[in-house]
Amino acid sequence: MTQQLLPEGELTLQTVAFPKDTNSGGDIFGGWVISQMDIAAGTTAQQRAQGRVATVAIEAMRFHAPILVGDLVSVYTQIVKTGNTSLTMHVETWVRRQRTEELVMVTEGDFTFVAIKDSGIKRPLPPSK
Numbered sequence: 001m002t003q004q005l006l007p008e009g010e011l012t013l014q015t016v017a018f019p020k021d022t023n024s025g026g027d028i029f030g031g032w033v034i035s036q037m038d039i040a041a042g043t044t045a046q047q048r049a050q051g052r053v054a055t056v057a058i059e060a061m062r063f064h065a066p067i068l069v070g071d072l073v074s075v076y077t078q079i080v081k082t083g084n085t086s087l088t089m090h091v092e093t094w095v096r097r098q099r100t101e102e103l104v105m106v107t108e109g110d111f112t113f114v115a116i117k118d119s120g121i122k123r124p125l126p127p128s129k
Contacts, residue, residue: 009078
């Protein structure tokens with residue numbers, strides 16, 4: 001794996017990994033990481049869709065390195081494709097290691113959302129601004 005030097009996309013969410021978020025091996029649980037990525041991606045999707053959205057797919061999920069307790073977790077989002085009712089974005093999770101200050105990309109994936117009405121039925125995306 002060739003790692004890029006800097007994150008791509010916009011910083012959308014930032015938090016700290018806590019002991020309550022660990023798996024049985026002592027690293028941060030993968031499901032917690034995916035939920036943080038989905039929250040960040042959903043925020044970006046909701047802004048672009050100007051309303052409700054629903055996650056319909058998560059593809060190409062890659063875990064490059066573990067997240068450790070105390071790491072500063074930063075999630076970056078970048079819309080890469082829009083359709084009539086859906087949009088896809090690339091999501092990267094980076095950490096700043098607590099002890100070394102090293103910046104490391106730990107996960108990345110592609111998330112697809114569909115714009116929905118309050119009733120849950122899909123709707124067209126509004127024109128981009």
